[in-house]
Amino acid sequence: MFGESTAEYFLNLSSLRQNTPAWYTHMRDNMKAVALWDALRQRSAQIMKEKETKPTDWKKLMREDHLHRISAIRQMFRSAQRNQAYTALLLQHRP
Incomplete structure (x- = not known):
């Protein structure tokens, strides 16, 4: 939505030090920011579909x-x- 540079800015915040899920770390390390946001959106849609929550x-x-x-x-x-x-x-x- 905001472009690759904005996504990179949010992905590389030094102030965030927390345990991240392994799947997220793997995607972040192996993908560019645009592809990462697409993958996260797809994963969120998949979780929502699995739980069938609206x-x-x-x-x-x-x-x-x-x-x-x-x-x-x-x-x-x-x-x-x-x-x-x-x-x-x-x-x-x-x-």
């Missing part, structure tokens, strides 16, 4: 996110209309 309120969260975005777009539209009205008013009363 977020309980996934549709509700998606709807709330959608409504939040619509609200922001409406606010931007109203702001643009207000700015357009101010501009028209200033142009009418221009000396």
